[in-house]
Amino acid sequence: MTVNREQAPLRVVLTDVNAKVVEAWRAAFADTPEIEIRKGSILDEKVDAWVSPTNSRGLMNGGVDAVIKRHLGAGIQLRVQRAIRDGFAGRLPVGSAVCVPSGAVNPKFLISTPTMEQSSQNVSETLNVALACAAAFQAIHRQNRDAPGSIESVALVGMGAQTGRVPARVCANLMWTGYTLFNDHCFEDYDDLRHTIVAQLDDIENAPAEQRVRIAPPKRAASRR
Template identity: 35%
Template sequence: MQCVLCDINPAMRRAWEQVLPRWPRLMNVCKVVSGDITELEVEAVVSPANSHGYMRGGVDAVYTRVFGPGVEERLQALIAALPGKELPVGQALAVPTGHSRIPWLISAPTMREPSSECHDQPVCDATMAAMKVALEKGFSVIAFPGMGTGVGRLPVDDAARAMIRGIDESLPWEEE
């Protein structure tokens, strides 16, 4: 699987670029790119959202604008069918986008409520959950924004370390 780490924030990209060399086995898995994540051609983009599926702030607002309000409606319908009627941090769901270049969105909440501050462990857990869904679906290329760094206000260095750790811990590595 290929993980594209894409953000418009140069500080987020630098943080990933500084952390990645410390995880040599991810150097062929992760690629850092600049720009608008919705301009990529990937099987899925990851939404850091919240447990209720509200997609109105940060990168989620961009996803809603590009994919249309139906993506939030489909996500919320799936969440409404879950026990407790929310998607806990550490779990993820894939939702079709209807978009030709990015057919799926993986919602992996980094926070329970919108506008809550994030910490590194929920970002790691959300990244792992997104990776698990991508692996289950058989996706070959997915894209992550800086998880928890917008509305969640997690410092980019903490986010980069948590995300890279989450990607590493979710992959089925051969015994070394």
């Protein structure tokens, strides 16, 4: 499904306490001036949705997940895990995401997307960052399809760069891939998203560290929902 160009553009904020990640973002997104990049905590961002890298069980016990749970309260983990149970039989695959009400005024929503299957897993040799970032943005498409205009701004951290041990420049490049795919295509099914990304990034480990890959959307994404 192509993206509706008549919709208001999404305001995207990339924020992280890690200076290396921020520097890498500035390089990777140098030709994407609409993206706001700054060093700091996601808790300081006044946006409609925060994106939190999680694990497949939605256990918010480490990294940014734990910071957000302390800020929003334990109920946020219950909402995330309920959404995972209802939509994915209790286990959220990498390359999928859930969007739940936060219970707060800011942000209104929390988008949880796994960068790893288990807590503290090393994902530096995987495509998980691109899959997770793309899934988070696709969750925004889905939320706005169901409730138009409900998410007009979002903040993300360096996905996989801390707990997942993904090098900062690799993280930044893969997040760029996820963001550009959001602008180009709206997937009806997370399986289609995963297959499309994996097929085109399969040999990325042989590419130079500074190389970015823009995913070519499928000509037709089959709907399975």
